[in-house]
Structures are given as structure tokens and as C-alpha cells.
Amino acid sequence: MVKEPIFLKPVFKERIWGGTALRDQFNYEIPSDQTGECWGISAHPHGSCEIINGPLKGKTLDQVWESNRELFADQEGEEFPLLVKILDANNDLSVQVHPNDEQALELENYPFGKTECWYIINCEEGAEIIYGHYAQSKEEFAQMVEEERWNDLLRKVKVKPGDFVYVPSGTIHAIGKGIRILETQQSSDITYRVYDYDRRDAEGNTRELHIEKSIEVSMTPHQDVALESIEEVKEGLTSKKLIEENYFTVYHWDLDGGVTNEVEDNYLLVSVLNGAGELIISGNTYSFKKGDHFIIASTISNYELNGQAEFIVSHPAK
Incomplete structure (x- = not known):
């Protein structure tokens, strides 16, 4: 696996x-x-x-x-x-x-x-x-x-x-x-x-x-959708949930230092907008940089992020 x-x-x-x-x-x-x-x-x-x-x-x-x-x-x-x-x-x-x-x-x-x-x-x-x-x-x-x-x-x-x-x-x-x-x-x-x-x-x-x-x-007449972002700080990670709707949930992550997260019964799509750092899984280290795109699979129970970086992260609706 x-x-x-x-x-x-x-x-x-x-x-x-x-x-x-x-x-x-x-x-x-x-x-x-x-x-x-x-x-x-x-x-x-x-x-x-x-x-x-x-x-x-x-x-x-x-x-x-x-x-x-x-x-x-x-x-x-x-x-x-x-x-x-x-x-x-x-x-x-x-x-x-x-x-x-x-x-x-x-x-x-x-x-x-x-x-x-x-x-x-x-x-x-x-x-x-x-x-x-x-x-x-x-x-x-x-x-x-x-x-x-x-x-x-x-x-x-x-x-x-x-x-x-x-x-x-x-x-x-x-x-x-x-x-x-x-x-x-x-x-x-x-x-x-x-x-x-x-x-x-x-x-x-x-x-x-x-x-x-x-x-x-087309939607006629046009209607705006009210959005409410939710921010959470955990260790060196500031996570802002931008939207949660029928198809996807999207977050903005700002990493300044380190954080350990669990994967909660889903998989994550991660895009690095700025910065660089390391992703540590089961003792193995993987480097990432601006412009990288990767998936954290649901078979991974937890992971650690270290560095200074900005991400957009998403997952599909469960």
C-alpha cells in the first residue's frame, strides 16, 4: 500500500x-x-x-x-x-x-x-x-x-x-x-x-x-453566494477554510514553522503557491517548493510539514 x-x-x-x-x-x-x-x-x-x-x-x-x-x-x-x-x-x-x-x-x-x-x-x-x-x-x-x-x-x-x-x-x-x-x-x-x-x-x-x-x-437573474471563511491556527500552520460546498472544500494554508496533521478519511490535493519546505511521512522526508502539486493519499494516517510556504489545499466532498 x-x-x-x-x-x-x-x-x-x-x-x-x-x-x-x-x-x-x-x-x-x-x-x-x-x-x-x-x-x-x-x-x-x-x-x-x-x-x-x-x-x-x-x-x-x-x-x-x-x-x-x-x-x-x-x-x-x-x-x-x-x-x-x-x-x-x-x-x-x-x-x-x-x-x-x-x-x-x-x-x-x-x-x-x-x-x-x-x-x-x-x-x-x-x-x-x-x-x-x-x-x-x-x-x-x-x-x-x-x-x-x-x-x-x-x-x-x-x-x-x-x-x-x-x-x-x-x-x-x-x-x-x-x-x-x-x-x-x-x-x-x-x-x-x-x-x-x-x-x-x-x-x-x-x-x-x-x-x-x-x-x-445561465443563472437568470444572477445571484451572489454569501461566503464565510473559517480560520484555525495549529502550531505553525494558519488554515483558512475558504468554502465547503457540494463538490469540494478549499483551504488557504500559511505555514511558518512546523505542524503535524492527521488525514481525516479523505485525500488532499495540495498546490504550493509560494515558499518551500519539507513533508515528513513515516520518517521519510520529501521536499517541496513553489509550483509543486501533490496528493496526500487517504492511506497516510498523519504527516508533518516544516518550512515557510503558502498553499491552496482541497478535497472532494465526502
């Missing part, structure tokens, strides 16, 4: 809005100067991460999900439930929306919709996201889209480093230029674009829009 952390090799995605921050800020080897996404923890068919240590080295996360379910608290389901990304919005992302589980199954024959959340790692001063809209009915929404009244329709919100944004399925949204985020989401890649600023790719083509599906799945 595997009783060591599972370190993962990220998968990178080139995007029309991507840049070089994933290289410049996280020291990743990126495929081009338009790299928009680092899939740090993924078993998705469009990019499953390879394991780079231990007895499972060389296997992909989707393979291990199939063959070693004991590492994941014997969780049921055909698909690994979550996907963790770091995004570099060197330019504005398209205005988009994602379906819920029922809609994804009906429209795309895929078991997961896409509820997600964002932790703002850093951003340019004055940076904005699009979060929600002002239409009061689907008919009004459709009319405003048809008339391209984007300034009247779309709700803009300023963000700053350390902000947390919950984006349930059905929420119209877009990450704005100059923002780097860590995204925790359901393991789905279904995106319906509403508006893409009429921009063209290197071949002069516009990207496909999905207006009818967008209108069908």
Missing part, C-alpha cells in the same frame, strides 16, 4: 489569452509565450498528470484512480472528481458559462458540469473580473446579447491578491487581463462562450461561440 505523497508533473495548455507568467513566476517549462493554463492536478482525458515519484512513477493520475482507489478513500465514480489549475490571464478570457451536472449529461453526455472557484494569486492594480450579469430574465439576456449591449449586460468586479471567488455552474464569468489565479473545479472542460471580444487567432479565425447553450444554462 502506497504511503507517500504523490507528486505530479503538470500539463500545460496554450491559449490565445495566455502569456509567460507560468514560466516567469513559477519557473515552469512552458511550451510557448502564449501558455495560459497549468493543469497541476488532473486526471481529465484532455490532460492527465504523470506521477513523478515513488512506486507509481510513470503512471498517469487517471490510471491510478482506476487501479488504486484505496488511495482516494475508496471514493466511488468513474472519473476523478476534481481538477486544479493555475491560470495566467495575459489578456481577457472569453465571457463564458458552464453547465451543471444534469445539463452536462443532457447536452454533452458528460457526467460532470463545472462548478469552480478562484484564489487570486496576484494581479495588476485595478484588475477586474466579469462576475454575473444584469439581465432579469432569459429573454432580456438573449436580447442584450443579440444587440451586443455588453456594457449593460456584464457585471464587472475589481479584484486584488488574496481574494477568493466562488463560481457555481450557471454563473456568467470571465477572468480579466493581468490576473493569475489558482482554480479548483469539477473535472470538466465544458465551456460555453458568450462573447470573445471579436478577436481572431493567428489564422484570422474567430473562436466558436455557444449562444443558445449559454442562455439555456
Whole structure:
């Protein structure tokens, strides 16, 4: 039985809005100067991460999900439930929306919709996201889209480093230029674009829009969700629970020194946003640094963290 952390090799995605921050800020080897996404923890068919240590080295996360379910608290389901990304919005992302589980199954024959959340790692001063809209009915929404009244329709919100944004399925949204985020989401890649600023790719083509599906799945009227974070200090670790909802629980951890934690009947997805340190399990020491992504399996009873580091940590709903 595997009783060591599972370190993962990220998968990178080139995007029309991507840049070089994933290289410049996280020291990743990126495929081009338009790299928009680092899939740090993924078993998705469009990019499953390879394991780079231990007895499972060389296997992909989707393979291990199939063959070693004991590492994941014997969780049921055909698909690994979550996907963790770091995004570099060197330019504005398209205005988009994602379906819920029922809609994804009906429209795309895929078991997961896409509820997600964002932790703002850093951003340019004055940076904005699009979060929600002002239409009061689907008919009004459709009319405003048809008339391209984007300034009247779309709700803009300023963000700053350390902000947390919950984006349930059905929420119209877009990450704005100059923002780097860590995204925790359901393991789905279904995106319906509403508006893409009429921009063209290197071949002069516009990207496909999905207006009818967008209108069908959008929350109308938009409703904000009230969030309440809970902070707990244990030894050298300050843990802030950012959200607990139907698909995931997400924490921000700030480590300054050392802490010993127990694994409580689940597994943890860990991404290192800053700093470095050591993870000690059963007397064995594993180093981690900024940009690393690893899983603490449910077969591990307890672990020790030492160092100065900042993490986003999540686990699926039990």
C-alpha cells in the first residue's frame, strides 16, 4: 500500500489569452509565450498528470484512480472528481458559462458540469473580473446579447491578491487581463462562450461561440453566494477554510514553522503557491517548493510539514 505523497508533473495548455507568467513566476517549462493554463492536478482525458515519484512513477493520475482507489478513500465514480489549475490571464478570457451536472449529461453526455472557484494569486492594480450579469430574465439576456449591449449586460468586479471567488455552474464569468489565479473545479472542460471580444487567432479565425447553450444554462437573474471563511491556527500552520460546498472544500494554508496533521478519511490535493519546505511521512522526508502539486493519499494516517510556504489545499466532498 502506497504511503507517500504523490507528486505530479503538470500539463500545460496554450491559449490565445495566455502569456509567460507560468514560466516567469513559477519557473515552469512552458511550451510557448502564449501558455495560459497549468493543469497541476488532473486526471481529465484532455490532460492527465504523470506521477513523478515513488512506486507509481510513470503512471498517469487517471490510471491510478482506476487501479488504486484505496488511495482516494475508496471514493466511488468513474472519473476523478476534481481538477486544479493555475491560470495566467495575459489578456481577457472569453465571457463564458458552464453547465451543471444534469445539463452536462443532457447536452454533452458528460457526467460532470463545472462548478469552480478562484484564489487570486496576484494581479495588476485595478484588475477586474466579469462576475454575473444584469439581465432579469432569459429573454432580456438573449436580447442584450443579440444587440451586443455588453456594457449593460456584464457585471464587472475589481479584484486584488488574496481574494477568493466562488463560481457555481450557471454563473456568467470571465477572468480579466493581468490576473493569475489558482482554480479548483469539477473535472470538466465544458465551456460555453458568450462573447470573445471579436478577436481572431493567428489564422484570422474567430473562436466558436455557444449562444443558445449559454442562455439555456445561465443563472437568470444572477445571484451572489454569501461566503464565510473559517480560520484555525495549529502550531505553525494558519488554515483558512475558504468554502465547503457540494463538490469540494478549499483551504488557504500559511505555514511558518512546523505542524503535524492527521488525514481525516479523505485525500488532499495540495498546490504550493509560494515558499518551500519539507513533508515528513513515516520518517521519510520529501521536499517541496513553489509550483509543486501533490496528493496526500487517504492511506497516510498523519504527516508533518516544516518550512515557510503558502498553499491552496482541497478535497472532494465526502
